[in-house]
Amino acid sequence: MAALINVPAKAKRGDVIEIRTLTSHIMETGFRHTADGALVPRDIITSFTCRYNGTEVFRADLFPAIAANPYLSFFTVAKESGKLEFEWIGDNGYSSTASASITVE
Template identity: 45%
Template sequence: MSTIRLSVPETAKKNEIIEIKAMIQHPMETGYRRGMRGEVIERDIITLFECRYDGEIFFEGEFHPGIAANPFLSFYLKATKTAELVFRWTDQTGQSWSETATLTVT
């Protein structure tokens, strides 16, 4: 289970630029580290993040091993319509976690 934290304003004025923040609990293990006994710690990273606004991708990012654990993202959106925002993180094995928020445009 991965905890997800989102910060999305509940309402925005039409065409307002709003800041969105998203964080997910994930070790982002690089695969380059070794454990106490010298054994390789397997790579375990999120490779893709996407955020959809009314079904359409408006922000997307590819993650690589250089990204720190529990990745935190902040980005901006121009609020044009009342719609759902869907945040989805997908790891290297294809497992994914998602969370939604509703933005009401007045």
């Protein structure tokens, strides 16, 4: 699935950096009904993780009240150059990944 990641390309060692992620997902709550009364089954992202060179730096659990195409913004400390890996896990075996690299001077 499409994802948009915003990580600064460069940072100074020790800087607090903001990471912004946006991913496409319908986030169907499981509380809605179709016009003929059938319940629309829940289909949401349940968990998000961010790993910085393999170390988990941020994790979030997501719930039915969260809007479609969830946008998450969080902070971490720039320690070393490398790769940030993002993973979204959800209902019906949903899994999506993305990554971004950062240069720390």
